[in-house]
Amino acid sequence: MSITTTLLLTLCLILLPRARAEADLVVVVNARNGIERLTLDSVINIFMGRYRQLPSGIPAQPVDQPDGRPEKARFYRLLVNKDLAEINAYWARLIFSGRTSPPYQAKSTAEILDRLARQPGAIAYIERNQADPRVRIVLELEH
Amino acid sequence: MRTFGRHSILVRSAVMLLGSFFLAGAVTISISLAFTSARQHQAATDRLNRLLDTVESTVRIACFVQDEKLADEVAQGLLKNKEVQSVTISSEDGRARRLLSDSRHGLITSGLRLAREVRSPFNAEKVIGRIQVDANTTAIADDIHDEVRFITLEIIGQLVLIALTVVAVMLVFIVRPIKAMSDGLHRMxxxxxxxxxxxxxxxxxxxxxxxxxxxxxxxxxxxxxxxxxxxxxxxxxxxxxxxxxxxxAETGIFIVDQAENLPSWNPAFALLLGIPTNEVYQGTLNIRQLPWENASRIVEMALNCRLDNIGLSDDLAIRLRNGSRRWLSVVLTPVGEDLLQGVVHDVTEHKEAEASARRLSVTDALTGMANRLGLEEELQAMLRDPLIAQTGGFALVLADLDNFRRINEGFGLPTGDAILRGAATRLGRCVKGSDTLARLTDDRFALILQSVTGSEEAGRIAERILASIRKPFPVDDAQIQIHASLGITLYPKDGADIPGLLRNAELALDRAKTMGGNGFVFFDPALTEAAEQRRHQENDLRQAIQNREFRLYFQPIVDLADNRLAGAEALIRWLQPEQGLIPPDAFIPLAEKIGLIDEIGLWVLDAACAQLAGWQAQGLDRYLSVNISAHQIPDGLPPAALADAVRRHGVDPARMALEITEGVLLADVNKALTWIEAAHGLGFRIYLDDFGTGYSSLSYLKRFPVDTIKVDKSFVGDMGEDGGDRTLVEAVVAMARSLGMSVVAEGVETAGQLDLLRAMNCRYGQGYYFSRPVPAEQFEAAAVRIDKMLAGRVEAPA
CATH class of the missing domain: 1.10.287 (Helix Hairpins)
Structure with missing residues (x-):
């Protein structure tokens, strides 16, 4: 393989996932906890603090992407059609009562995947191509 | 100054104003209250809604996550608003409902409650909870109360201001001026x-x-x-x-009402009727109570007056208490409203005078008998009497004293009257007391003989009357004898009515008179026929004048001394177209009676003058004499007419002789004398005709200027046989000669008579011996013959 070709391939690799990531965000859970699919409402209830329990009875532990990651903004836009400021304002009101709290915010995608693997109740959102066998896609967020 | 009373305009207006303002204010305030309340509720609702809006997103979140604490916080926040009394927040998730917060101040007092569904913050379609707020209505009510009180005060203030203004304006512009006017009117x-x-x-x-x-x-x-x-x-x-x-008024005046009562009358009426004055009866006096002799008359008058609505008058008798009888003239006049006005005069004197006049009018003053009117009334009464048919009728006798005028003239009126009274008395003795006697004219009496129906009985009475009158009347020292003529009619045979009876009685009387008097004649229809004939003759006579049917015949008069024709007497003849020649005896008396004699006499005079003028023109020395009726003197042929006739024809009046009879002198001696003297003065000759048949009074001959006497033919005709008559004619001739008069012997028919007359020195002769009267055209022939006869003693024609 030539350098040119390599460069071209690298470019393609760099550019392609980006294009695909914009298209596909998926909600994933621990592959072993037996859940096959979740409804959008269920995902909203879990992430927005209404019910923190999975259908199988396991307490749900939602995980957010780190701040600054485009996936986070895209996710809330797709999920409840709100921007992050609005999401933050929402949580600001609930923080003082202490009855519920915002999802745990991971420091990286790796940590998200790690938590997914480790915690049976973990639920997070990632790009489709970041999914690995440890996780199971329960909802595909698309336009 | 009067104060403003309860009814003054001002007070009324003020009360009305206050009332209406109070009502208007109450309505306005009520409406304001309602509006304000509604508005306040709405405003409160709006405010609460806005309040809920501010917490909506938070509540959504609290409900979404079912966060009780957050819900409480929201509720407490809301309750800080004083209008919010309670807040309830609950969540629901389709299966269950959960109360998140229920906070309140005290008890809920009002029904103003706001409730809202809470939707998911992430899905607006999904209801996840509910918030309910109760408003504090006490606070709202306070607001409303405050506002209404303000409005009320404002309205009251405005109305009071308006009311005061209106009252002031009324006071100034209306009430004060009106009051001023009213006070002014009171003083004015x-x-x-x-x-x-x-x-x-x-x-x-x-x-x-x-x-x-x-x-x-x-x-x-x-x-x-x-x-x-x-x-x-x-x-x-x-x-x-x-x-x-x-x-x-001296006239009695009274009023009669519908009930025939007298509501009022004047003192004169009271006096006339002998009743008290008005006040005593007070209108209860009935007209029948007045002392009428016959009250039904006045009642009937009043009734007719009302029925016909016209004034009526009548004379009614009353009988006063003192028994005197008075006559009242009563005039009743309707004066409207069913009232009659009566006017009353005392006409007793009038009535008595009338009655007296009435008695006089039917009484003859001289004899005290009935007069013609009285007789006619009596006859009328008898004809009306239904008993006349049973008694069978009566006789009406007219009696006339023959030649009574001569008594008056000869002895004077007092003597005449005395005889009339005596005759009346005698007539009275000849009839029954129940018979009626009347004096109709001077010497004409009428007798109604009751129940005399047969001519025999009537004749006996008539004889008795005639005999009674025939007895001499002793007047002064003389005894005057007089006769009567009677005409008798029998009712109903000779006439069914009064004029007929009287006329027929007069016809009978006339007949008795013409038969010479001193007798009686029963009426006979033939008398009527004769009268009828006479009337026809009268008509014919009048026609004759118009138709110039009269002719003059002339009979020669011979101068026996000179043996020559001296003249002629003009004699009238009537050439009647149907009957031929009619002698004067047959129509002159009638002409005298009906007044035609004057006209005929004038014609005769005129015709004679014409004839005389003819002779004069021929140079014939003849005179002509005309007969003058006693009726023509003095007015029928006045001396002026005589003078006029001779002047017109140019004849010498000395050749014209006027033959008058002694009858002329009987009528009115003085007038006759005057006329005769006047005629004589004109130059006419005056002949006294028919001398010897009448009175032949020598005193007349001396008093009147008579030129010639004509001896009646009856004396001349009897001269041959009767020595007495011859002597009489001789005496007349001698007497005339001594008085310087000539004599004409009439009716000379024989030579013997002529010789006797010549022997007596009678100057003139006239008669058939010489010539009958001949028409003018034959006169000359007669004259020639007479001349021959006188000259040669020719025998006169037979």
Whole structure:
């Protein structure tokens, strides 16, 4: 393989996932906890603090992407059609009562995947191509 | 100043204003209250809604996550608003409902509750909870109360201001001027010319016009009042005047009402009727109670007066208490309203005078018998009497004293009257007391012989009457004998009515007279026929004058001394177309009776003058004599007419002789004398005709200027056989000669008579011996023959 070709391939690799990531965000859970699919409402209830329990009875532990990651903004836009400021304002009101709290915010995608693997109740959102066998896609967020 | 009473305009207006303002205020405030309340509720609702809006997103979140604490916080926040009384927040997730917060202040007091669904913050379609807020209505009510009180105060203030303004305006512009006018009117005496003053500043306002109108009205009223007063005064004066007339009139005046009662009468009436004055009866006096002799008459009068609505008058008798009988003239006149006015005069004197006149009118003053009127009334009464048929009728006798005029002339009227009275007395003795005697004219009496129906009985009575009258009447020292003629009619045989009876009786009397008097004649239809004939003759005679049917015949008169024709006597003949020649005896008396003699006499004079003029023209020395009827003297043939006739024909009056009879001298001696002297003075010759048949009074011959005497033919004709007559003629001739008069012997028929006359020295002769009367055209022949006869003693024609 030539350098040119390599460069071209690298470019393609760099550019392609980006294009695909914009298209596909998926909600994933621990592959072993037996859940096959979740409804959008269920995902909203879990992430927005209404019910923190999975259908199988396991307490749900939602995980957010780190701040600054485009996936986070895209996710809330797709999920409840709100921007992050609005999401933050929402949580600001609930923080003082202490009855519920915002999802745990991971420091990286790796940590998200790690938590997914480790915690049976973990639920997070990632790009489709970041999914690995440890996780199971329960909802595909698309336009 | 009067105060404003309960009924003054001001008080009424104020009360009305306050009432209406109170009502308006109450309504306005009620409406304001309702509006304000509604508005306040709405405003509260809006505020609460806005409040809920501010917490909506938080509540959504709290419900979404079912966060009780957050919900409580929201509720407490809301409750800080004082209008919020309670807040309830609950969540629901389709299966269950959960109360998140229920906070409140005290008890819920009102029904103002706001409830809202809470939707998911992430899905607006999904209901996840509910928030309910109860408003604090006490606070709202307080607000409403405050606002309403403010409005109320404001309205009251405005209304009071308006009311005060209106009252003030009314006081100033209406009440004060009206009050001023009212006070002015109270003080004003319009009759003295005072008038209301126009209130200040109201010259052109309605008040000003009202004042002008009131003043105008006052003026009119005062004028009307003045007129009324004048009229009333006039009327009072008028009434006083009429009352005075009514009271003082000498005529009785009374009023009769519908019930025939007399509501009023005047003193004169009371006096006339002998009743008290008005006041005593008070209108209860009935007209029948008055002392009428026959009350039904006045009642009937009143009835007719009412029925026909016309005034009626009558003379009614009353009998006064003192028994005297008075006659009243009563005039009843309807005066309206079913009243009659009566006017009463005492006409007793009038009535008595009338009755007296009435008695006189039917009484003959001289004899005290009935007169012609009285006789006719008696006859009428008898003809009306239904008993006349049973008694079978009566006889009506007319009696006339023969030649009574001569008594008057000869002895004077007192003697005549004495004889008339004596005759009346004798007539009275000849009839029954029940018979009627009447004097009709001078010497004509009438007798009604009751129950005399047969001519025999009537004849006996007639004989008795004639005999009674025939007895001499002793007058002064003389005994005067007089006869009567009677004409008798029998009712009903000779006439069914009064004029017929009287006429027929007169016809019978005339017949008795013409038969020489001193007898009686029963009426006979032939008398009527004769009268009828006479009437025809009268008509014919009148026609004759118009148709010139008269002719003059001339009979020669011979001068026996000179043996020559001296002249002629003109004799009238009537050449009647049907009957031929009629001698004067047959129509002259009739002409005298009906007054035609004057006209005929004038014609005779004229015709004779014409004939004489003819002779004069021929140079014949003849005279002509004409007969003058006693009736022509003096007025039928006045001396002026004589003079006129001779002048017209140019004849010498000395050749014209006027033959008068002694009858002329019987009528009125003085008038006759005057006429004769006048005629003689004109130059006419006066012949006294028919001498010897009448009175042949020598005194007449001496008193009258008679030129010639004509001896009647009856004496001349008897001369040959009767020595007495011859002597008489001789005496007449001798007497005439001694008085310087000539004599004409009439009726000379024989030579012997002629010789005797010549022997007596009678100057003139006339008769058939010489010639019958001949028409003018034959006269000359007769004259020639007479001349021959006188010359040669030729025998006269037979």
């Amino acid at each position: 005496d319009a009759t003295k010319g005072e008038r209301l003053a126009v209130p200040r500043n109201h010259a052109n306002s309605e008040i000003g016009r009202l004042v002008h109108d009131i003043n105008g009205l006052a003026g009119n009223l005062v004028d009307t009042l003045d007129q009324e007063r004048t009229l009333r005064l006039d009327k009072e004066v008028e009434e006083k005047k009429y009352h005075s007339i009514f009271e003082n």
